[in-house]
Amino acid sequence: MKSDNKIEKIVFNVLGKYVGTQINLDSDTARDLLSKHIAAEVEYELTEYKSLESGHVDGCGYDD
Numbered sequence: 139m140k141s142d143n144k145i146e147k148i149v150f151n152v153l154g155k156y157v158g159t160q161i162n163l164d165s166d167t168a169r170d171l172l173s174k175h176i177a178a179e180v181e182y183e184l185t186e187y188k189s190l191e192s193g194h195v196d197g198c199g200y201d202d
Contacts, residue, residue, distance in 0.1 A: 148183060152176045 152175050161168045 144183065145180060148179050149176055152179050 152172070155175075156172070161172070163169060163172075
């Protein structure tokens with residue numbers, strides 16, 4: 139994948155984990171599973187970004 143969009147890369151990588159599973163996207167359960175997995179990965183990346191953005195060694199974001 140040649141995208142600079144971070145979210146697209148996250149989605150692409152999550153979908154890559156399901157290659158070969160023949161997941162049925164007509165199934166509500168399958169779509170629910172995928173959406174939760176993608177959301178969790180995006181939230182994790184946002185949390186990591188915010189902790190790095192704070193500039194504090196411990197990543198808390200509060201002034202010591």
